[in-house]
Amino acid sequence: MPATADFVSTLYHGKGNPDKATVALTMALAARRKGHTVCLILMAEGVTLGVPGTADGINIGAPFEPAADLLRNFLQEGGRVAVCKSCMVHNGLDASQMDPRTEIITAPDVIDLLMGAKGSLQVA
Template sequence: MLTTTDYVGTLFDNDSNPNKITLAFTMAVKALEKGHSATVILMMDAVHLAPPKALDSINIGAPFEPAAKLLAAFMEKGGQVLVCKACMVHNNVEESAIDPRFSIISGDDVVELLMSAKGSLQLN
């Protein structure tokens, strides 16, 4: 896990709000395309998006790409997805269910990343 990142997107909703999910990953990919490091943090209900293939059915249509395609581009370009441990416990999401490409972090990590980032987008 990076100790600092230029851009942090925090996502709080699960698949009940596909617009926020799509926007979070669209902006994170844009940050990477502009040469910044980028992180998306899954918090509260968004931890339900952490299992592999959880984004596969999310597609809000043009001009946006499907969420799974955005996640693939984000990971390919060096983005990192982090999952809040306390939120996982609260939502009964087991560590074994998390996409192995993602890292689990604490509340202290969230604060550290947000305080050191150049910019952030909080989708709550």
């Protein structure tokens, strides 16, 4: 995994806070569509979005797209999704449950991504 990305969005929420999950996904996709390299870091409850199908049903309504569409488009358009390993384990998940397009990262990787980014969004 490259140590840096132009834009890093850190998401701490999943189905428990659909507004924040949707906003983070929307901004990550917007940054990617502007041509930036983008890494979406999933932490805390947000790691659940690394499990295929978890974003299904998260839809806060217009003008926002459903979370599953945002995540699918983000990945298809070259966005990177990184899953915090400690948060994943804490939430009772393991790497075999994650979408194979995700990257499992550790705390030092998070620091490298944030310190190397030109911009970031922390959705806590």
